Amino acid sequence: MVNNAVKELNIVSNSPDDTISLGKKIGELAMPGDIFLLSGILGAGKTCLTQGIAYGLGINEYTLSPSFVLVRELYGRLTLYHMDLYRLENIEEIAELGLDDYLYGKGVCAIEWANRGMSLFPEEHLSIEIVYKGDIERQFIFKAHGQRYLELLEKIENQTE
Template sequence: MSGVRLHSRGPSGTRRFGERIGRLLRAGDVVLLSGELGAGKTVLAQGVGRGMGIEDQIKSSSFVIMNEYQGPALRLYHADLYRLEDPEQVAELALDELAASGVLCIEWPERAGAEMPPEHLRIVLAYDGAKAREIDVIASGERYEAIVRKLRPRR
């Protein structure tokens, strides 16, 4: 398992980091976003969308679990499982099939129990005061280790 940690000083820093990730993604990739309410999961997902060249702003709506956005080269499926009541509902979303045809970005993946794809990029955001966040990126699987290597600061 390998990872990288980043300190964000404000929403634009988190969004920019998401953009860097978005530029590295390709069809089949899975990104899981964890952290308390307001930690910045959606802000980071908005950056991912930007990085993929998507013009529409990614939004988390209260009633729709999954939203689709078409980019120039790739489709983004953005899911927010916060309101998921039964982990079995996730099976109905057919995540594996969706992921194969685009990028899957999931907020609150822990709501789905063990239903998440085993190989993924996990991003954990934590509060560090009102404006700052600690962002940890953890790779599970070789594909995601390659992404993490590209996210590491060069020295």
């Protein structure tokens, strides 16, 4: 039976460090094949959160928005595939990248500007929308699509209470 349950979790961040810590928790809880789809305006904090995810996976390299290299591979407890679709104009261009090896591999995918290619991604994923609230305030809206991500959100919720 396909589980179509969607659960939502909202978390407010009051600083870049807060966002890094949140990302770190996600990285620590990440499992092979996890897909994190990030959206939010320029400077919302997508890369900042991904930096935290990298730390949580035991990766110490600094993650920059991979605007020129569309996919960066970072090696930790699990491999992190950090992608950024900002420069891609249309869905065909994104489809041509052949992202399936990453999406259906054993690593963890964090995809910035995922909203540009939503229809190409697996139905089961965690969507993370970052809303710019002010100078240093951001709202993170997590939506779990699929059982795995419901469980992940529950753990994140328990650890951030």
